[in-house]
Amino acid sequence: MGTEHAIAALEQALSAHQAWAARLHRRLIAGMAPTDDDLSPDAHHRCTFGCWYDAEVADAQLGLAGQPAFAGIGSLHAQMHDHARELLSCPPSDARLAAYDRFAAASDQLVGEVRALQQGLLTRLLSMDPLTGLPGRRNMEERLALEWQQSQRDGRPAVVAMMDLDHFKRVNDRFGHASGDEVLRWIGAGAKRQLRIHDLVFRYGGEEFLAYLADSTLDAALGTLERIRRVIEASEIGLPGGERVRLTASFGLCACSAGQDIAAIIDRADQALYEAKRTGRNRVVCWRPDGFA
Numbered sequence: 001m002g003t004e005h006a007i008a009a010l011e012q013a014l015s016a017h018q019a020w021a022a023r024l025h026r027r028l029i030a031g032m033a034p035t036d037d038d039l040s041p042d043a044h045h046r047c048t049f050g051c052w053y054d055a056e057v058a059d060a061q062l063g064l065a066g067q068p069a070f071a072g073i074g075s076l077h078a079q080m081h082d083h084a085r086e087l088l089s090c091p092p093s094d095a096r097l098a099a100y101d102r103f104a105a106a107s108d109q110l111v112g113e114v115r116a117l118q119q120g121l122l123t124r125l126l127s128m129d130p131l132t133g134l135p136g137r138r139n140m141e142e143r144l145a146l147e148w149q150q151s152q153r154d155g156r157p158a159v160v161a162m163m164d165l166d167h168f169k170r171v172n173d174r175f176g177h178a179s180g181d182e183v184l185r186w187i188g189a190g191a192k193r194q195l196r197i198h199d200l201v202f203r204y205g206g207e208e209f210l211a212y213l214a215d216s217t218l219d220a221a222l223g224t225l226e227r228i229r230r231v232i233e234a235s236e237i238g239l240p241g242g243e244r245v246r247l248t249a250s251f252g253l254c255a256c257s258a259g260q261d262i263a264a265i266i267d268r269a270d271q272a273l274y275e276a277k278r279t280g281r282n283r284v285v286c287w288r289p290d291g292f293a
């Protein structure tokens with residue numbers, strides 16, 4: 001299920017929590033007895049928020065379950081119910097006021113963490129390219145700079161690769177824009193499939209893609225991109241109108257070198273791509289300090 005669904009589900013869960021907190025306040029104000037559910041040691045599994053949370057942990061339908069922030073929300077929710085139980089068990093006194101303050105702070109913190117998770121998901125959603133489902137150029141440099149810092153800390157090499165389809169305009173001109181879109185989707189999905197799980201692929205613009213190959217030397221990356229080039233060259237891509245099209249792609253690679261910023265590395269990979277285009281297309285060219293190869 002998509003990120004939009006996860007954001008909406010978090011909103012619903014938050015409303016359920018707020019409705020539960022409002023009911024608790026009403027009962028407190030009226031001096032009514034607490035409910036068995038709220039007094040139970042597993043109150044955090046009985047409320048609507050808790051049931052929703054447990055279901056997501058069990059079946060990971062929304063893709064939230066694996067996220068560290070989501071695990072943190074589960075702990076906060078359980079703690080908040082502990083504070084609520086303590087508050088509900090405390091006779092009216094200064095101690096009860098202090099228990100209320102702890103409960104209110106825990107509830108606020110829970111709401112804050114859910115909002116922060118939603119915000120993170122929204123940022124991710126906004127930086128996605130809707131056509132290919134890959135991350136787009138927005139925030140790409142920040143993301144890559146962080147990855148490259150991490151690679152340097154771990155002492156691992158990395159490579160930036162640019163890929164641009166050859167004469168892509170002809171696909172649009174001959175088969176129409178919708179067919180061009182289908183080709184871009186096919187290429188984006190294929191590139192992601194051909195690379196490893198920890199490599200990153202972005203739609204850089206139009207018919208251009210950028211990949212960050214983590215933990216890869218230039219020679220290893222050259223082998224990988226050469227394989228992708230051959231797969232594209234050998235493939236017939238099915239179009240919405242039933243036709244099939246063949247095309248090729250050009251690639252430019254640059255190894256990340258210590259201390260260099262990511263924008264400069266991308267620029268060199270782009271120069272190598274330009275060289276691949278200039279020297280005939282359907283090629284993989286590497287930027288090296290002593291020239292292209």
Ligand SMILES: Nc1nc2c(ncn2[C@@H]2O[C@H](COP(=O)(O)OP(=O)(O)OP(=O)(O)O)[C@@H](O)[C@H]2O)c(=O)[nH]1
Pocket residue numbers: 131164165166167168169170172176177178179180181184205206207277281
């Ligand atoms: N269908 C479709 N076409 C796009 C999209 N973005 C860019 N394009 C098209 O991509 C084409 C790029 O054309 P050019 O820059 O001339 O490049 P090219 O035809 O691939 O030629 P070379 O790169 O020189 O091999 C243009 O026709 C754009 O309209 C998109 O999202 N969908």
